Amino acid sequence: MTDLLPPRSPTDLFGDPIDSQPLWFKKNAFLEENFDSEAYITDLRTFVPFDNLRSELQTHLSSLKHELVELINRDYADFVNLSTKLVDVDGTILRMRAPLTELREKISQFRGSVESSLAALQNGLRQRAEASAAREVLELLLDTFHVVSKVEKLIKELPSVPSDWSNGDVNSTEKGSLQHTENGTNFRETQSMLLERIASEMNRLKFYMAHAQDLPFIGNMEKRIQSASLLLDASLGRCFIDGLEHHDANTIYNCLRAYAAIDNTNGAEEIFRTTIVYPLIQKIIPNSSSQSMAAVSVDELEEDYQQIIEHIENGCKFLLEISSSANSGLHVFDFLANSILKEVLSSIQKGKPGAFSPGRPTEFLKNYKSSLAFLDYLEGYCPSRSAVVKFRAEVVYVEFMKQWNIGVYFSLRFQEIAGALDSALMVASLTPVHNSHSSQGNSGVLTLKQSVTLLESLRSCWKEDVLVFSCSDKFLRLSLQLLSRYSTWLSFGLTIRRTGNTGSNPGFEWAVSAVPEDFIYVMHDIDCLVTELSGDYLGHVIQILASCSPEVLDPVKQSILQGANSLKDLAPLAMNTMIEALVEKSLETLRQVKGVTATYRMTNKPLPIRHSPYVSGILYPLKTFLDGERATTYLTMEAKNKLLLGAAEEITGRYYELTSEVVNVARKTESSLQRIRQGAQRRAGASSDVSEQNVSDTDKICMQLFLDVQEYGRNLSALGVVATNIPTYRSLWQCVAPSDRQNTIEF
Template identity: 75%
Template sequence: MADPIAAPHRSAADLFSDPLDSHPLWFKPALFLSPEFDSESYISDLRTFVPFDTLRSELQCYLASLNHELIDLINRDYADFVNLSTKLVDVDSAVVRMRAPLVELREKIEQFRGSVQNSLVALTNGLKQRSEAAEAREVLELLLDTFHVVSKVEKLIKELPSVPADWSNGDVNLAEKNSISNGASLQHTENGTNLRDTQSMLLERIASEMNRLKFYFAHAQNLPFIENMEKRIQGASLLLDASLGHCFVDGLEHRDANAIYNCLRAYAAIDNTRGAEELFRTTIVAPLIQKIIPHGTSGAATRPSGDDLENDYKQIRTCIEKDCKFLLEISFEENSGLHVFDFLANSILKEVLSAIQKGKPGAFSPGRPTEFLKNYKSSLKFLAHLEGYCPSRSAVSKFRAEAVYIDFMKQWNLGVYFSLRFQEIAGALDSILVETSLLPMHNVPSGQGNSLALTLKQSVTLLECLESCWREDVIVLSCADKFLRLSLQLLSRYSSWLSSGLAARKMGQTGSKSGCEWAISAVPDDFIYIIHDADQLYKVVCGDFLGHVLKLLSSCPADVLDLVKQSLLQGGKSLNDLVPQVINTIVEALVEKSAAELAQLKGITATYRMTNKPLPVRHSPYVAGVLRPLRAFLEGERATQYLTRDAINEVLLNAATEITGRYNEQAANVVSVARKTETSLQRIRQGAQRRGGASSDVSDHNVSDTDKICMQIFLDIQEYGRNLAALGVDVSNIEAYRSLWECVAPPDRKSVIDF
């Protein structure tokens, strides 16, 4: 039963305190029962916002409550708790009875494990000994095979002649032994051919044995036996190389296809493709190229003065077709196993590159761009000719991946070439654009039929530079992106030259910016050239020039061509967009000239102020001069020859509108001042009359000065309207003219504009 002195169980609620099992909101006892509960992480999380003392106090309270619950449970089921120990009777004896068989089973298992371990050790030792014996046998067989192969190779090599002279002797002896009645000359030829075939087949056999020997040597090179035979192996290899070289050269000289085929297979067997390629280069290719491109001390006297390669490539192609094609056909023969050779790159192209570097080093120099490009394109054609011997695309790819091919292409410094062309083309345009005045072309044909002819030297130079970028003797397709960028830069430079000049003229900058002097000193007729040339350049750039560029780049993808087209169209449009600015400049110049004539308008006030002149009946003389600059411009030779009808109409309408606006401003100002003056004078007169006792309506029936001024201006603007109508302008559409008419027209004529 429970401890009699234990404190009685308290109720969960107390009259003067909170329940014992109440907890703060941050304390959740249910978390202690979670399988993932971790005391350290739990405490660290609570420590961020709960003081340590408070946490410790709460945990102690929770522990006390758990102890109370445990005591309550024991007191509630105390009988069952006591009976639990009384039911465990004779437990020790049961344990003893179960232990005996378990111990016996353990001993048997240990004995069995020991026997199995011994058997495993014995088996492992046996397998190890067997493996060692097999390895020793393999090494022994390898040594024996190596010895037999070395002996076999040495025996076969002894049967070969060491120098070509031996071969010729062998031919003679063989001819004497196998004398037939077919003639001595034919017998020599047949015997020589048979001997080469025999020798080449024997060399191929020796090469295959040497290949085996290299394999054995690579797998057993650290063994003393092999090391002792190393000198014999090297000697056999040197003899094989020498004999194979003699046979291969003899086959090349006599064009013996069978002998060459066997020798190439022998070279491939011993993995010495470079040796065959180098032998073919030095014995066959080099003498041919030396005759075409002499180099060295022996060829110094006969070396040509120029560095042109086109004729040399032509001769080289002839030599390749005549003296090298037979070997190329053998090496490219299908299923021959000779695809490992690349005589095109490592023999022919290598020798050509070496000859050019030694005999004509200036051919690679971009310092002379025209000759450099000619040689470069000739070299590309030569490479394309060599690629024509390749039987498949894979062979072409292999040819282009060779180090000699890459080195050959690196000789052509296209970056420096483009830089020189850039300076040449861009410099030509820049030098003409820094001129202080426009440079008209004096040989431009006249007449409307020659509207495509450019009129300014600056414009002609731009078009020449654009065409130079894509000329056949300038363009390099691999640098087409750079030449496209240069073309756009030329268009931008010309557009910038125009726009900056127009801006400087508008702001009245004199000498503040280099390259803008031409615009400040130009007269309106000069800008006709600019309008004409900008329009024609736009048509050419977006027409024939664009078509020529797209034709040159026709091999590019469609999306690339579309980008090229859009960029050039945008460049041409930048020129056409400047035409309205040029027209505005012309209009401003014409308006300023007309404004000088309009200044005489102020004299009307002085003419009729305080005078007895009657009402005017005709217009003023100055009116005829207001539109004289505009009429002279439009009827001038340049405007009629180079301006389109649309451009003429735009200049006419804009100038008429601006001049009329100026006319309206000055006339309205004159009328306004006249009316204010008249009002002031009328007040003075009325005051004087009142002081003198006279009637105040003496002048009521007289015509005022203001009326005379307005009538004169009205007559003037009628004549001005007639002059505009004569030029083809409908004045009723000009807001400033309607305002001017309403300002000065008599009351009965204000509503209708009538000349």
């Protein structure tokens, strides 16, 4: 309630009380524990002038001083008694300080004692740790010395086996003295077991050396260790080679475990490559190709791979099965890549370097696919999927795949396939194939060389001896580019046909020089190509890519269908081109309509009773075109009807334009002559009844045109076109028909 504003004075009628404080000034803020004067002033100065803030603070200070004086005056007696009660304060403080000082001294003494004990304890622990570390180092050195001595002792035992044990000529007495009859092990197996034991000790020795390699003692023993390691490698190599030559599974197993123990897998892989694989491969692919120069195809690899597979089955399979046996611990070896594939790659590079050359695409692809099949065969020895992944990640495998430059191969195929189509499209005329003029069994056969080349190029992209499956996306793109190239060729040609100007567009002369019958081939080939692309061709591509996911197959299908639709959209353009060509031929005859005026103007000929001779020639080009061999063979009934109706409508429209022009001119001329005659008769004072009774030249012209239009309607009906269904024919009829026959079309 202390913050309530005082009541307003009687004279303060409209504003705040005269002694009130502004709303932004909060006195309670000074009582907060974290009050910061600078922050307080900074916040207020953003919206309160400094003079107002200073004035308000001074006013508040004055009020506080005033309150303090009031409090002292109100409790003055207690304020005075406060000083009288503070008696002998210094003595009391001294009495309280003595025990506190004594306690502090005791605590200091106890702390010193504890720190001394702690230092002694830490010193003892450090000495104990140093002693323990020294003991560990000593034990490590002793173990190292014992292992080195043990390895040297075991190595000395190796020569105790007769030197001729490897060739199997040891007599029975010697065998009895050296062979353990209880377990039936032979000399090679005994030797391999001893080598495996030495290898395990060498493994321990490497471990010790890794933890004490900086010690002088180890440095002094380094020569002994290196000597033992060299002797072990040599003895292990001889034993492993002998085991390989005799196909001794136990000996090989023990030797491989020894190689794995000393972490020398490369040594075993290299020995197997040089001892077993190299002689086998050299029999098939010698380093010098002089021995095989008599062959027709020196660089073909398919037969070589077949022989290599046979030799692997006979000479390498036993080791591959041993190294891939379950729970053997020999998975660290990769004889497939580092022994077999490495030697095969080296032999091909030296003996048949041309096998990797994409300059001969057919042979290159054959060798590439044979190589993939060979790799698949090698992967068959991998016991698990992880082993296959490891095999493919090996350096030799990656290097082998780099030898096949698929990018260059595709470029050559691109030039070959696209170049063939481009050459066919650059011909100056449409080129029918040999069977184009046959009238039997050609409804689904392409007729133009350009179309045949397109389909052959499209099929070539997916032939087994052309396609590389890993480049399917590139071959799909090439297929779509071929379709686009052909569609553009047709589209531009048909467009240029209308303009008749090929000066700025070389390569499209065929469109101007082609006769209407040639576009029948175009229409037919468009239909055949669309059917092929949407049917067998699409099915063949989808079958090849069947192993792909639906997310891949759906876009492939849609892209091919889109290419077929773009080609299908050109069919109406080809139809219009044929119609325009036929209309132009008919227009040559239709121009004779203008001769009707000359026939009856200023002559005394009677009213015509039969049609003009030119009428029978108006639809002759259209009828001849439809009755021709190409149209009857390659145009479907639907296309024929569309062509017939479109041409009839266009020809009728042109007929109407020419006829209406002739009639309008005749009527204007007749009107002018009539005015001239009437003026002359009035000047002569003669009557005009006689001239009015005669039939005018315009009536004769219209009658002749009416007879011609009737005959034209009969000719349309003969072709199968209902003339009354053509709007321009009805307009043509009304233009020339007598007034009593305007609404009735009969012929």
